[in-house]
Structures are given as structure tokens and as C-alpha cells.
Amino acid sequence: EKTKENIFSRLTRAVAGKSRVDDDVLDELEEILVTSDVGVDTTLKIIDRIEGRVARDKYVSTDELTKILREEIAELLTENNSGDTVEFAVPENKKPYVIMVVGVNGVGKTTTIGKLAYQFKQNGLSVYLGAADTFRAAAVEQLDIWGKRVGVPVVKQKMGADPASVAFDTLSSAKANDADVVIIDTAGRLHNKINLMNELTKIKNVMSKVVPGTPDEVLLVLDGSTGQNAFEQAKQFTAATEVSALAITKLDGTAKGGVVIGISDQFKIPVKYIGLGEGMEDLQVFRRKEFVDSLFGE
Amino acid sequence: MFENLSDRLERSFKILKGEGKITEINVAETLKDVRRALLDADVNYKTAKEFTESVRQKALGQDVLTAVKPHQLMVKIVHDELALLMGETAIDINIKGSPAIILMSGLQGSGKTTFSGKLASLLKSKRGKNPLLVAGDVYRPAAIQQLKILGEQIGVPVYSEEENKNPVKIAQNAVQYAKQHGKDLVIIDTAGRLAIDEAMMTEITAIKNAVNPQEILFVVDAMTGQDAVNTAKEFNDRLDFNGVVLTKLDGDTRGGAALSIRSVVNKPIKFVGTGEKLDAIDVFHPERMADRILGMGDIVSLVEKA
Ligand SMILES: Nc1nc2c(ncn2[C@@H]2O[C@H](COP(=O)(O)OP(=O)(O)OP(=O)(O)O)[C@@H](O)[C@H]2O)c(=O)[nH]1
Ligand SMILES: Nc1nc2c(ncn2[C@@H]2O[C@H](COP(=O)(O)OP(=O)(O)OP(=O)(O)O)[C@@H](O)[C@H]2O)c(=O)[nH]1
Numbered sequence: 001e002k003t004k005e006n007i008f009s010r011l012t013r014a015v016a017g018k019s020r021v022d023d024d025v026l027d028e029l030e031e032i033l034v035t036s037d038v039g040v041d042t043t044l045k046i047i048d049r050i051e052g053r054v055a056r057d058k059y060v061s062t063d064e065l066t067k068i069l070r071e072e073i074a075e076l077l078t079e080n081n082s083g084d085t086v087e088f089a090v091p092e093n094k095k096p097y098v099i100m101v102v103g104v105n106g107v108g109k110t111t112t113i114g115k116l117a118y119q120f121k122q123n124g125l126s127v128y129l130g131a132a133d134t135f136r137a138a139a140v141e142q143l144d145i146w147g148k149r150v151g152v153p154v155v156k157q158k159m160g161a162d163p164a165s166v167a168f169d170t171l172s173s174a175k176a177n178d179a180d181v182v183i184i185d186t187a188g189r190l191h192n193k194i195n196l197m198n199e200l201t202k203i204k205n206v207m208s209k210v211v212p213g214t215p216d217e218v219l220l221v222l223d224g225s226t227g228q229n230a231f232e233q234a235k236q237f238t239a240a241t242e243v244s245a246l247a248i249t250k251l252d253g254t255a256k257g258g259v260v261i262g263i264s265d266q267f268k269i270p271v272k273y274i275g276l277g278e279g280m281e282d283l284q285v286f287r288r289k290e291f292v293d294s295l296f297g298e
Numbered sequence: 299m300f301e302n303l304s305d306r307l308e309r310s311f312k313i314l315k316g317e318g319k320i321t322e323i324n325v326a327e328t329l330k331d332v333r334r335a336l337l338d339a340d341v342n343y344k345t346a347k348e349f350t351e352s353v354r355q356k357a358l359g360q361d362v363l364t365a366v367k368p369h370q371l372m373v374k375i376v377h378d379e380l381a382l383l384m385g386e387t388a389i390d391i392n393i394k395g396s397p398a399i400i401l402m403s404g405l406q407g408s409g410k411t412t413f414s415g416k417l418a419s420l421l422k423s424k425r426g427k428n429p430l431l432v433a434g435d436v437y438r439p440a441a442i443q444q445l446k447i448l449g450e451q452i453g454v455p456v457y458s459e460e461e462n463k464n465p466v467k468i469a470q471n472a473v474q475y476a477k478q479h480g481k482d483l484v485i486i487d488t489a490g491r492l493a494i495d496e497a498m499m500t501e502i503t504a505i506k507n508a509v510n511p512q513e514i515l516f517v518v519d520a521m522t523g524q525d526a527v528n529t530a531k532e533f534n535d536r537l538d539f540n541g542v543v544l545t546k547l548d549g550d551t552r553g554g555a556a557l558s559i560r561s562v563v564n565k566p567i568k569f570v571g572t573g574e575k576l577d578a579i580d581v582f583h584p585e586r587m588a589d590r591i592l593g594m595g596d597i598v599s600l601v602e603k604a
């Protein structure tokens with residue numbers, strides 16, 4: 001049985017025996033937010049807002065604190081984001097709808113692609129996968145196994161092949177076969193490696209030659225247990241590839257998912273998917289309300 | 299986002315100019331900056347708190363020599379304290395035994411398989427070992443194939459059983475195989491697992507009990523956030539591991555998790571991973587790590603000038 005403590009239960013414990021919000025309670029709150037990887041900036045922002053309300057309303061009980069905190073977090077998640085992704089679907093007027101998946105090493109790109117393909121297929125869409133990670137040992141085989149598991153074709157070349165050429169082949173096949181969705185896997189790369197980041201631009205350019213306007217979506221995958229470096233990743237990948245959506249993985253771990261709050265506060269890129277395990281079905285569309293509810297234990 | 303700490307200290311110590319002693323009042327602002335820098339570097343909240351407290355104790359009442367600026371003295375205290383916490387110089391890996399057995403452990407995607415390859419290659423070329431890599435991850439798609447490709451690249455054989463789904467048995471059989479084939483080092487790769495996954499934690503404990511390894515290494519991604527301590531603690535409680543491997547240090551993360559893990563489980567960091575290639579491995583340098591966490595590459599010269 002997997003268990004994890006959420007923000008609410010920690011807050012409840014921290015304020016036990018106290019009736020009003022004072023500096024000690026705010027200190028506890030700071031600790032809870034920082035240790036959830038919300039990030040120092042966003043934490044201070046939340047604390048500031050709550051301090052503001054405490055100053056205005058003079059007496060704020062610890063019961064009210066939970067309610068206020070919940071509102072503040074919900075608002076942070078809303079402020080910089082467009083509406084929730086409703087389900088695993090793609091716009092109908094784009095065919096094929098092309099998703100390029102990027103991120104640093106080991107965050108869960110390939111696995112997320114397998115899970116996404118499964119969901120799209122469940123919804124009656126035809127999916128093509130492109131194995132454009134030609135660098136990491138057995139990356140092609142890994143995606144190929146996912147393709148077989150889900151029952152969707154995987155376009156591939158040999159290890160060491162040019163990733164742009166794989167992307168080209170994948171889009172060509174998908175187009176010829178009238179596929180609905182194409183998902184391109186890419187090799188993990190650290191955002192401070194300029195050559196590797198430039199390679200992504202090259203892959204993108206090739207795609208738009210086969211199907212103008214693609215990729216339609218650049219999905220950046222972030223590991224939910226990553227700390228402050230997640231912000232740098234979001235920043236650098238956005239600069240290099242115009243990231244349009246985020247997937248946050250491994251939220252089934254003990255990490256409290258606070259990174260979702262910090263990222264939503266600091267970037268205008270919507271969190272679209274969350275990964276909750278290694279299985280085919282362990283991917284969900286991100287729903288703000290459900291997420292906030294989960295933080296507060298409902 | 300990451301401002302250099304020594305710049306910050308310089309700024310906050312402007313108010314200190316002309317004072318002869320470090321006092322409670324003039325140290326408070328600085329310690330706030332130090333704490334903030336540590337949190338930005340992903341040092342665990344409690345560890346950061348304890349650390350600033352001990353720096354405060356050390357700093358209070360110290361006379362500021364006329365030759366030294368207060369912020370420089372403060373920088374020195376912070377640096378020395380951090381280096382002390384990070385531990386002494388690199389602690390060697392135990393490869394005695396016939397064969398010596400090394401068991402890898404860690405979360406998903408932390409870099410276990412890659413590091414298994416790196417370590418095999420290093421111990422083969424630098425220490426004259428005759429290693430055997432063992433494919434103990436029976437879950438991740440193409441995990442066995444991944445290790446086989448790495449083994450081929452470094453010329454080290456890989457023991458695997460494609461049809462066997464029991465990693466405990468595979469590990470035992472591999473050790474037998476190593477003995478029969480004159481291998482003096484066995485490195486067992488395992489599947490990534492969450493510390494809260496009871497079944498998987500039981501499995502790796504069973505592997506440990508079955509083969510009794512000389513070394514158990516906990517592999518952790520240097521970009522890990524606040525949760526690094528909990529994960530390390532739970533793996534340590536179950537496995538009593540011998541050392542830590544910090545991977546992906548070729549990124550731009552400050553790597554504060556290293557400090558938290560070190561201070562919470564009190565096990566040495568033995569190696570670091572600095573790239574995807576199989577020669578991107580280094581022994582751990584505590585001083586360098588201390589400077590990196592604080593973002594003070596120039597610290598040594600600063601202190602020496604002081
Ligand atoms: N617990 C958990 N594990 C996950 C999740 N997503 C991926 N993983 C695991 O994380 C590890 C790395 O996943 P991959 O999909 O290979 O990651 P990647 O980003 O493609 O890695 P590279 O291609 O090497 O950069 C695998 O062991 C996955 O099973 C998740 O949501 N939860
Ligand atoms: N940049 C960089 N990448 C690394 C380093 N170590 C490992 N990687 C990459 O990180 C990703 C994950 O590495 P793996 O060795 O597959 O990790 P693992 O712990 O075996 O993963 P699972 O078996 O899925 O749990 C791969 O893309 C590796 O190439 C490193 O030190 N630096």
C-alpha cells in the first residue's frame with residue numbers, strides 16, 4: 001500500500017492546539033510549503049498573501065487558515081493557466097496532430113509516451129510513435145515494447161541514426177496512413193547543453209517540412225521529485241523549443257507535488273498530464289480542482 | 299535565479315562596516331541569506347535550519363580582525379562548516395571478496411543502469427578487476443537490453459535470464475556463475491523503485507540477504523528536491539547502504555540534496571556521475587560540492603585573500 005502525507009494533514013498537525021494564526025503558524029506553513037518543493041519565491045508569495053489577510057481581518061483562526069490556503073493555491077494555479085485539459089483528445093482540425101516530447105534524462109518521457117498512446121487509442125484515435133531517441137542504449141527497443149503493449153506502430157531506425165530523419169519518417173508514414181496523432185520521443189538532455197538543445201530545433205524544423213505547422217505541441221516532461229532545477233528546465237526548454245504543455249511524472253512517489261504549484265505560478269505553460277506510476281494506465285489529465293483536493297486530503 | 303552567495307553576503311554586510319565584532323543583530327540578516335541560498339539549492343529545510351544555527355554559534359562573538367572584512371570572515375565560517383558537514387576526502391569502495399558483490403539501489407530513472415556500466419568500466423581499467431554485470435531489472439521495458447548494450451560498449455559480460463522474473467534467483471545464479479567463470483567482481487543492477495512501494499522494497503532486501511553484498515550503493519539524481527532525505531532515509535533503513543552515488547552533476551543544479559542526505563543518513567557520497575557516456579564518472583570531492591551548493595566557485599581565493 002502506497003501512502004503519502006498531504007499538505008493538509010501536515011498543516012493540521014502543525015497547528016494542533018493553536019487557535020489563531022500567528023508567526024509560529026506562518027513559520028510552520030513556510031516549512032510545509034518549502035519541503036513540498038513549492039519553491040522559495042512562490043512560498044513567500046503565498047505567505048505574504050496570507051499575512052495580508054491576517055493583517056486585514058485581525059483575527060484569523062487556524063480553521064480558516066486551511067480554507068484561505070486552499071483558495072490561494074487554487075488561485076495561483078488558475079492565474080497563469082488556460083482552462084483544464086478535459087480529456088485525452090486532440091483538436092479535430094489538425095491531422096495528424098503532432099506532439100514532440102522533450103525533457104532532461106530519466107524523467108519519464110518514453111513511459112509517458114506509452115501511456116499517452118494507450119489513452120489516445122482507447123479514445124478511438126490512430127497513433128504513430130517515432131523513436132527519435134537514437135542515443136540512449138535500448139531507447140528504441142524500450143519504445144518499441146511500449147508500441148507492442150499498446151498496439152500502435154513505432155517508426156524507428158538503428159541506434160545512432162539521425163533523430164531528425166526518424167522524425168521525418170514518422171510524420172511521412174503517419175501522413176500516408178491518415179493517422180490522427182503522432183508522438184515523437186527524443187533523447188533525454190540536460191538544458192545546459194547547447195548542442196543538444198540545438199538538435200531539438202533541427203528535429204522541429206524537419207517536422208514542419210512534412211506537415212506544415214507541426215509540431216502542434218511540445219510536451220516538456222518534468223520529474224515530480226525534482227527540486228528547484230525544475231524551474232531552470234522549464235525556462236531553458238521553453239527558450240529552445242517553445243514548450244506548450246507540461247507533464248509531471250512520478251507523483252505516486254513521496255514527493256508532495258508542490259512543484260506543480262511553483263511551476264504554475266512562475267510559468268504560463270499549462271500542466272496537462274500527471275504520471276502516477278509505471279503502468280499503462282497510470283497517466284491522468286491534470287485537473288486543478290482534483291489536484292487541490294488531493295493536497296487537502298479529499 | 300541563483301545569485302552568488304558571496305555577492306549576497308557582501309551586500310548584507312554593508313551594514314556591518316566598521317563594526318569590530320560579529321553580533322546577534324548584524325549576523326541575522328546574513329544568516330537569512332545563507333538559509334535562502336541553501337533552500338534555493340534544494341538543501342532540506344531542517345538541514346538548512348540546523349546549519350545556519352551552527353554557523354550562528356560559530357560566528358557570534360568572533361573578533362573581526364582589522365585585516366579581514368566581516369563578510370569575508372562570515373564566508374569563511376560558512377564554507378568551512380559546510381565542507382566539514384560534507385565529510386572528509388573520498389571514501390573508497392570496498393571491492394575485496396571473491397567475488398566482491400556490489401548492489402545498486404535507487405528511485406526510477408536515477409541512473410543506476412548507466413552507473414553500473416560506468417563502475418564496471420572504471421574498476422576493470424583502473425583496478426584490474428574482471429567484472430560481471432547482472433541484469434536484475436525484470437520490469438522496465440528493454441532494461442536487460444540496455445545493460446547488454448552498455449556491457450558490449452565496455453567489454454564486460456552481462457548475466458541475464460530473459461525468462462526469469464525473480465531478481466533474487468537471478469542474483470544468486472549470477473554469483474554462482476561468477477565463481478565458476480573466474481569473475482572477481484559482480485555488479486547487480488536493479489529496477490527503480492519508490493521507497494513507499496512495500497513489495498519492491500521487500501524484494502531488494504531479499505536480494506541483499508540472498509547474496510550478501512560488500513557494497514550497497516544508493517544512486518540519487520542530483521536534481522532531486524526536498525524529498526531526497528526521506529527517500530535516502532527509507533532506503534537506508536531497509537538496506538543500510540554503504541555509500542551514495544550522485545548522478546547528473548553535469549547539469550546546472552546546485553545539488554543541495556547531497557548535503558541533506560549526507561547529514562541525515564550519515565553515509566559517504568562515493569562517486570558522482572557527470573554525463574551520459576560511460577567514462578563520465580568521478581570520485582566525490584566534498585570541498586567542490588560545498589562550493590557548488592553555495593554557488594561560490596571563487597570561495598577559496600576569497601578566503602585566501604582574507
Ligand atoms: N513511479 C513512477 N515511475 C515512473 C513514472 N513515469 C516513468 N517512470 C519510471 O521512470 C523511469 C524512467 O522512465 P523513462 O520513460 O525511461 O524516462 P525517459 O525520460 O524516457 O528517460 P531517458 O530517455 O533516458 O532520458 C522508468 O523506470 C519508468 O518506469 C511515474 O509516473 N511513476
Ligand atoms: N547527463 C547525465 N545523464 C545521466 C547520468 N547518469 C545517467 N544519465 C541518464 O539518465 C537516464 C536514466 O539513466 P538510467 O541508467 O537508465 O537510470 P536507471 O536508474 O537505471 O533507471 P530505471 O532503471 O528506469 O530506474 C539516461 O538517459 C541516462 O543516460 C549523468 O551522470 N549525467
Ligand SMILES: [Mg+2]
Pocket residue numbers: 109110111133139185186187188
Ligand atoms: Mg526515453
Ligand SMILES: [Mg+2]
Pocket residue numbers: 410411412435438441487488489490
Ligand atoms: Mg535501470
